[in-house]
Amino acid sequence: MIYKRSSALFAEAKQYIPGGVNSPVRAFKAVGGEPIFVKEAKGAYLYDEDGNRLIDYIASWGPLILGHAYEPVLNAIIDKAKKGTSFGMPTEIETDLAKLAVSMLPNIDKIRFVNSGTEACMSAVRLARGYTGKDKIIKFAGCYHGHSDSFLIQAGSGAVTFGSPNSPGVTQGTAKDTLLAVYNDLESVAQLIKANKGEIAAVIIEPVAGNMGCIIPTDGFIHGLRALCDENDILLIFDEVMTGFRLGRGGAQEALGIKADILCFGKVIGGGLPVGAFAANNEIMGYLAPDGPVYQAGTLSGNPLAMSAGLAMLTELNNNPEIFTSLQEKTAHLHIGLSKALDKKGIPYQINRFGSMISVHFTDEPVMDFATSAKGNNDTFKKYFHGMLDQGIYLPPSAFESYFLNDALCYEDLDATIEAVDNLDLS
Template sequence: MRYQRSSALFTEAKKYIPGGVNSPVRAFKAVGGEPIFIKHAKGAYLTDEDDNEYIDYIASWGPLLFGHAYAPVLNAVIEKAKKGTSFGIPTEIETKLAQLAVKMVPNIDKIRFVNSGTEACMSAVRLARGYTGRDKIIKFAGCYHGHSDSFLIQAGSGAVTFGSPNSPGVTQGTAKDTLLANYNDLAGVKQLVAANKGEIAAIILEPVAGNMGCIIPKDDFIHGLRELCTQEGILLLFDEVMTGFRLAAGGAQEALGIDADIVMFGKVIGGGLPVGAFAARAEIMAHLAPEGPVYQAGTLSGNPLAMSAGLAMLTEIDEKPEVFTSLAAKTEYLHKGIESVLTKRGITHQINRFGSMISVHFCDQPVTDFASSALGNNDRFKAYFHGLLDQGVYLPPSAFESYFLNDAISYQDLDKTIEAVEKCKL
C-alpha cells in the first residue's frame, strides 16, 4: 500500500489540530505509524486519499449496520437538508423517532435526544443523582462512557478507596464521587456498595463492553447487578452507545434479558450522524427539565438531520430484523476462520464475540475484564494490525477496541480477511 497523500495530510493536520486528529485513537499511537485519511466510503469499503481500498471493520465505531452510504439513510438526510439543517425549535420528526425508539426498546417510556454519547452518559448520571438524591456512582475499569469528568477516573489503592483523576483538568472533588470496580466482579461491587451504604446513585457500565475489546458479562454478574441495584435503591445505567440497536432491535437489554433503569444511546440512533440519547421509565424522566428540576439542554439536540438519519436507520432495523441473524452469522464465520488460522500457526490467542462485536487478543488466558485484556501481546497486535492494513483490511487501531461488522460485508470479504491473517507476519 502507498500512504503518501495520507501522510502529507497528517503532517498538515498536526499544524492546526492537536495531534492531527479530533479523537485520540485515530492517531495510531497504539499501533505505530501514521493514520490513513479517508476520501469516501460505500457499502463495506473505505477508500483513502491514496485510493487504497479497505474492508471496514469499525463501521464508524458501530452505527453503520447496513454499511456506508446506505441509500435509505442517505436519501433521508439529503431530503431533510433541503428544508433546513437546524432550527433550535421543535420538529415533528423528533417525536416520530422517539415513538419508534420507545416501541423498539424494552422498559423505556420517554427519551431525550442530545448530541453525543458522552453527553448522553453525562446527562444520565446527573438525572440519576437528581432522582435518587445521592452523589456517588460506580463505574468499571475499562468501560468508557465518554470524556466527561466523572468518567475519567482510575483505580484507587484498594477495593473501597476513592478513585483519582487520570486526566489533568479533572478535580479531586469530582473524582471522590466516582468509585471504581472491576468488570465481571460482583463481589467487588457488593463490597463498594456496603462501604458506601445509601450514598450510591447509580452503577454505570457497558452491558457488553467494547472499549477493552469485546468483553461479555457473566450471567451472575449482570443479573447480580440488577438484583443489587433493586435491593439498594441504586439506578442501573446501561451505556448502549455501542450496543443499542446493534446487538438486537432492543439492544443489550433485549439480548441479555436485563432491564436497566436508564439507557444511553448514540451512533446507531442517529444513523451515523452526531447524536446521542438517554431514556428511562416515565417516573425517572419526569425529573428532567422542563418537567422536573434536573437541567439539561442543547441547541442542536434533536436537529432535523440527525433525526432524519436516525428515523431512517431505526425504521430499516425495525422492518428488517433478519439483519441481526445475518450479522451474527458473519461474525461467527470470521471468528472460526481467524481462530483456525491462528491455531494452525501456533499463535496464542483469545477471541471474544457477541452478536456482531468481536475482538482478537494475543494472550493465553480468557479475557473477562480490563486487567486480563491488558495482558495481550501488544507488539504482536501491532504487527497484526499493520499486516492486515497493508492487505486492505481496516481494523480498530487499538488492541482495546471491539470490531463492528456491517451487513454489506460479504462472505468473500470475510474469506479475504481470513486469508490476510494467514499471510500476516506475526
C-alpha cells in the same frame, strides 16, 4: 500499500489540530505509524486519499450497522437538508423518531435526544443523582462512557478506595464521587456498596463492553448487578452507545434478558450522524427539565438531519429483524475462520464475540476484564494490525477496541479477511 497523500495530510493536520486528529485513537499511537485519511466510503469499504480500498471493521465505531452511505439514510438526510438544517425549535420528526425508539426498547417510556454518547452518559448520571438525591456512582475499569469528568477515573489502592483522576483537569472533588469496580466481579461491586451505604445513585456499565476489546458478561453478572441495585435503591444505567440497536432491536436489554433503569445511546440513533440519547420510564424522566428540576439542554438536540437519518436507520432495522441474524452469522463465520488461521501461528490468542462485536487478544489467558485485556501482547498486535492493513483490511488501531461488523460485508470480504490473517507472519 502506498500512503503518501495520507502522510502529507497528517503532517499538515498536526500544524493546526492537536496531534493532527480530533479523537486520540485516530492518531495510531497504540500501533505506530501514521493514520489513514479517508476520502469516501460505500457499503463495506473505505477508500483512502491514496486510492486504496479497505474492508472496514469499525463502521464509524459501531453505528453504521447497514454499511456506509446506505441509500435510504442518505436520501432522508438530503431531503431534510433541503428544508433547512437547524432551527432550535421543535419539529415533528423528533416525535416520530422518539415514538419508534421507545416502541423498540424494553422498559422505556420516554427518550431525550442529545448530541453525543458522552453527553448522553453525562446527562444520565446527572438525572440519576437528581432522582435519587445521592451523589456517588460506580463505574467499571475499562468501560468508557465518554470524556466527561465523572468518567475519567482510574483505580485507587484497592477495590473500596475512592477513584483518582487519570486526566489533568479532572478535580479530586469529582473523583471522590466516582467509585471503580471490576467488570465481571460482583464482589467488587458489593464491597463498594457496603463501604458507601446509602450514598450511591447509580451503577453505569457497558452491558457488553467494547472499550477493552469485546468483553462478554459472565453468567449471572448482569443479573447479579440488577439484584444488587434493587436491594440498595441504586439505579442501573446501561451505556448502549455500542450495543444499542446492534445486538437486536431491543439492544442489550433484549439480548441479555435484563432491564436497566436508564439507557444511553450514541450515533446509531442518528444513522451515524453526531447524536445521542438517554431514556427511562415516566417516573425517572419526569425529573428532567422542563417537567422536573434536573436541567439539560442543547441547541442542536433533535437536529432534523440526525433525526431523519436515525428514523431511516431504525425503521430499516425494525422492519427487517433478519438483519441481526445475518450479522451474527457473519460474525460467527469470521470467528471460526480467524481461529483456524491463528491456530496455525502457534501463538497464544483469545477471541471474544457477542452478536456482531468481536475482538482478538494475543494472550493465553481468558479476557474478561480490563486487567486481563491489558495482558495482551501489544507487539504482536502491532504486527497483526499493520499486516492486515497492508492487505487492505482496516481493523481498530488499538488492542482495546472491539470490531463492529456491518451487514454490507459479504462472505467474500470475510474470507479475504481470514486469508489475510493466514498470510501474516506474527513470529
